[in-house]
Amino acid sequence: MIFALGIDLGGTDIKGAIVSSDGEILRQDRVATEASNGADAVADRIVSLATDLLDSQGASPTEATGLGIGVPGVTRADGTVVLAPNLDWHHVPFKSKLQQRLPGMRVEIDNDANLAALAEARAGIGAGCDTLVLLTLGTGIGGGVVIDGSIHHGASHSAGEVGHMTVLPGGPLCGCGKRGCLEALSATSGMLDHARQSLEAGEKSTLSDVGPLTPKAICDAAHKGDRVATKTIDHVTNYIGIAVANLLNVLSPDVVAIGGGISAAGDLLLNPIVASARTHTLEGLFESTTIGLAELGNDAGSIGGAYLVL
Amino acid sequence: MIFALGIDLGGTDIKGAIVSSDGEILRQDRVATEASNGADAVADRIVSLATDLLDSQGASPTEATGLGIGVPGVTRADGTVVLAPNLDWHHVPFKSKLQQRLPGMRVEIDNDANLAALAEARAGIGAGCDTLVLLTLGTGIGGGVVIDGSIHHGASHSAGEVGHMTVLPGGPLCGCGKRGCLEALSATSGMLDHARQSLEAGEKSTLSDVGPLTPKAICDAAHKGDRVATKTIDHVTNYIGIAVANLLNVLSPDVVAIGGGISAAGDLLLNPIVASARTHTLEGLFESTTIGLAELGNDAGSIGGAYLVL
Numbered sequence: 164m165i166f167a168l169g170i171d172l173g174g175t176d177i178k179g180a181i182v183s184s185d186g187e188i189l190r191q192d193r194v195a196t197e198a199s200n201g202a203d204a205v206a207d208r209i210v211s212l213a214t215d216l217l218d219s220q221g222a223s224p225t226e227a228t229g230l231g232i233g234v235p236g237v238t239r240a241d242g243t244v245v246l247a248p249n250l251d252w253h254h255v256p257f258k259s260k261l262q263q264r265l266p267g268m269r270v271e272i273d274n275d276a277n278l279a280a281l282a283e284a285r286a287g288i289g290a291g292c293d294t295l296v297l298l299t300l301g302t303g304i305g306g307g308v309v310i311d312g313s314i315h316h317g318a319s320h321s322a323g324e325v326g327h328m329t330v331l332p333g334g335p336l337c338g339c340g341k342r343g344c345l346e347a348l349s350a351t352s353g354m355l356d357h358a359r360q361s362l363e364a365g366e367k368s369t370l371s372d373v374g375p376l377t378p379k380a381i382c383d384a385a386h387k388g389d390r391v392a393t394k395t396i397d398h399v400t401n402y403i404g405i406a407v408a409n410l411l412n413v414l415s416p417d418v419v420a421i422g423g424g425i426s427a428a429g430d431l432l433l434n435p436i437v438a439s440a441r442t443h444t445l446e447g448l449f450e451s452t453t454i455g456l457a458e459l460g461n462d463a464g465s466i467g468g469a470y471l472v473l
Numbered sequence: 474m475i476f477a478l479g480i481d482l483g484g485t486d487i488k489g490a491i492v493s494s495d496g497e498i499l500r501q502d503r504v505a506t507e508a509s510n511g512a513d514a515v516a517d518r519i520v521s522l523a524t525d526l527l528d529s530q531g532a533s534p535t536e537a538t539g540l541g542i543g544v545p546g547v548t549r550a551d552g553t554v555v556l557a558p559n560l561d562w563h564h565v566p567f568k569s570k571l572q573q574r575l576p577g578m579r580v581e582i583d584n585d586a587n588l589a590a591l592a593e594a595r596a597g598i599g600a601g602c603d604t605l606v607l608l609t610l611g612t613g614i615g616g617g618v619v620i621d622g623s624i625h626h627g628a629s630h631s632a633g634e635v636g637h638m639t640v641l642p643g644g645p646l647c648g649c650g651k652r653g654c655l656e657a658l659s660a661t662s663g664m665l666d667h668a669r670q671s672l673e674a675g676e677k678s679t680l681s682d683v684g685p686l687t688p689k690a691i692c693d694a695a696h697k698g699d700r701v702a703t704k705t706i707d708h709v710t711n712y713i714g715i716a717v718a719n720l721l722n723v724l725s726p727d728v729v730a731i732g733g734g735i736s737a738a739g740d741l742l743l744n745p746i747v748a749s750a751r752t753h754t755l756e757g758l759f760e761s762t763t764i765g766l767a768e769l770g771n772d773a774g775s776i777g778g779a780y781l782v783l
Contacts, residue, residue: 237757294627296723308723310620317604317725319761324722327755329715331642339755405639409719412634413606413618415627445637445649447547451629 166222167472168213168230171275171464172205174198174249179212180462181220181227182469186286188462190220198250205250206260213265229269229472230261233278233464240320242272271471277314277323278467279422279457280307285470287458289418296410297457298325298403299423300432303338304346308414326350328409330402348402351378351425357398361391368392382428400432404439411444411452422457429456476532477782478523478540481585481774482515484508484559489522490772491530491537492779496596498772500530508560515560516570523575539579539782540571543588543774550630552582581781587624587633588777589767590617593730595780597768602727606720607767608635608713609733610742613648614656618724636660638719640712658712661688661735667708671701678702692738710742714749721754721762732767739766 165184170177173196180191194212198205213230217223234257236247242258244250258272273281280297289295295309304326308315315322326346327339334343335353347353355376362371368391373380384392407419419440421433437454459466475494480487483506490501504522508515523540527533544567546557552568554560568582583591590607599605605619614636618625625632636656637649644653645663657663665686672681678701683690694702717729729750731743747764769776 294625310625315604315620315724317761318727319725319758321758322723322725324755324758327722328719329640329753332640332711332715341753341755401642405642409638410723412637413632413720413723414625415629415632417628443639443651445634445651448629448631448634451627 165228165473166226167228167469168216169465169468169470170209170213170230170232171278171468172196172209172232172234172250173275173464174235177205177209177212178461178465179209179216180465180469181216181222182466182473184473186282186290186466186470188466190216191462191465192216196250202250202252202255202257202260206257206264209261210264224265224268227268229271230265231271231273231278231468231471232257232261233273233275233468235275237321238272238274240316242270244272269472273314273468273471274307274321274323275464275467276305277307277316278471279459279463280309280323280420280467281314281470282459282463282467283420283422283457284309284312284418286466287463288420288453288455292417294414294416295418295420296323296325296414296416297420297422298406299457300350300403300421300425301423302351304350305423310414325406325410328406330405345402345406349399354378354381354395354399354425358391358395361394366391378425378428382431385431396431397435400435401439403432404436404441405443407436407440407454408443411440411448415448416452419452419454420457421455422460422463426456475538475783476536477538477779478526479588479775479778479780480519480523480540480542481588481778482506482519482542482544482560483585483774484545487515487519487522488771488775489519489526490775490779491526491532492776492783494783496592496600496776496780498776500526501772501775502526502529506560512560512562512565512567512570516567516574519571520574534575534578537578539581540575541581541583541588541778541781542567542571543583543585543778545585547631548582548584550626552580554582579782583624583778583781584617584631584633585774585777586615587617587626588781589732589769589773590619590633590730590777591624591780592769592773592777593732593767594619594622594728596776597773598730598763598765599728604724604726605728605730606633606635606724606726607730607732608716609767610660610713610731610735611733612661614660615733620724635716635720638716640715655712655716659709664688664691664705664709664735668701668705671704676701688735688738692741695741706741707745710745711749713742714746714751715753717746717750717764718753721750721758725758726762729762729764730767731765732770732773736766
């Protein structure tokens with residue numbers, strides 16, 4: 164059987180999996196990242212996790228086609244992690260650290276959102292498709308672009324910044340310093356800001372009675388027909404739909420996948436996103452693309468890592 | 474020497490060229506399209522033009538690697554022209570018409586803006602690059618996307634509709650029926666509308682004294698410092714820059730090429746487009762892309778046609 168090791172390196176946990184060539188997880192485990200001990204210690208923990216997974220599967224390292232790792236940050240083609248804020252890493256040659264520890268094994272490294280996109284294109288909602296764009300909705304909006312079955316890195320090696328498309332010129336300030344980015348309007352803080360403004364304007368809402376305002380509280384209230392919550396969902400999804408439409412107009416992908424924590428709200432978000440995308444896409448281009456929820460959830464990173472080397 | 478035939482089929486003229494494998498035009502000629510005589514007559518005229526070009530070059534049909542044609546409309550992968558308004562064609566199986574007339578020769582067909590993008594990526598401003606996006610500014614805004622050296626068609630076979638990216642939600646109505654498309658804001662009519670509104674609001678301008686308002690008149694007046702003309706250029710280029718920035722954020726292409734009739738104004742348009750793109754692109758992604766004027770002008774279509782089969 165052909166299989167590979169996929170590693171999803173996060174700020175808190177390292178998730179590892181043995182993944183078959185058809186994207187099935189044969190075995191998985193996780194260990195704490197302990198990033199404060201430095202990149203060499205993290206590399207040691209990854210190697211130990213990988214070795215344990217192989218042992219428990221009764222496999223030797225030479226049987227795996229390789230090991231692919233997703234990191235939460237900016238990577239370069241040479242395997243350097245340029246910046247990973249959650250790990251406090253700056254210009255860490257992480258691929259070479261792992262190669263030193265795993266002689267003879269193929270090691271590849273990429274951004275975690277890129278790997279999630281690759282996983283969705285190969286084994287998730289887009290299984291077997293050519294072109295897929297993933298948007299992950301959460302505290303930020305990340306994403307990845309897969310074209311002709313491979314991650315599209317572009318000239319900067321950092322393509323796929325769908326959250327920083329300008330969707331409202333002169334709009335709210337984004338954490339990146341620009342105005343009107345999709346992330347500023349439709350990620351967690353944009354969603355909360357919109358609801359809060361309505362409440363502060365004195366609009367009646369069940370949201371006034373809940374504890375701290377969260378995306379989940381807003382989605383729950385919208386499910387029950389609360390007007391402020393519904394307006395907030397409409398606002399947020401309108402701009403996501405505009406971004407999706409612009410991707411359709413330019414790339415006409417087979418699939419646009421919507422993932423990330425906020426996407427747990429399911430059809431409540433997906434339906435208005437699709438409606439807005441339809442409104443903003445040139446006639447003839449809309450019907451060719453499937454817009455749907457990402458399917459692999461928290462496993463997407465490790466599955467995508469494995470596909471880097473499968 | 475390796476060479477191919479490139480044909481640029483327009484509503485008025487058919488341009489043909491013999492193009493070497495390094496993108497040099499060895500010989501070229503044109504004939505009237507006479508579209509009113511129907512698609513079969515147009516096919517006959519293309520074959521006649523191609524044969525004359527080969528004769529004058531002293532070459533036989535078997536020496537060419539093939540014949541590639543750009544058409545001003547929507548094509549399908551099977552070589553059908555789904556819609557070409559300037560030719561009044563609907564669902565014309567044009568590739569097969571040409572194959573019947575040129576037995577043994579490889580024939581390929583594509584949208585003309587896609588071919589211009591391919592030509593710029595292979596032999597123009599992007600010569601030898603992987604990823605290029607072309608925007609053609611004129612009465613409409615068209616474009617094409619080249620990824621990894623090939624035209625990206627996407628699921629609909631109609632990717633590259635950069636003119637219909639939404640750059641101002643709720644903005645002016647576009648000919649396509651949507652609001653706030655780049656084309657509605659920054660193509661000829663959007664440019665003229667903006668200037669006209671300023672004049673009707675009573676703003677002083679040398680444009681009040683010229684004859685019919687045209688993009689050229691506005692560019693000429695802006696060159697001389699006219700305030701209404703300058704504001705109009707700023708407005709138009711701001712939105713082009715936003716569209717370019719969104720392409721950079723998502724695709725991080727090696728090159729963005731600006732072509733089409735309006736681009737004849739050169740740096741007057743290019744500089745503010747680049748400035749706006751810089752403002753709206755995520756840090757770290759801007760510097761990797763060259764944004765510049767397309768280089769192949771009216772030859773881009775036939776050179777791109779040749780590259781389809783080279």
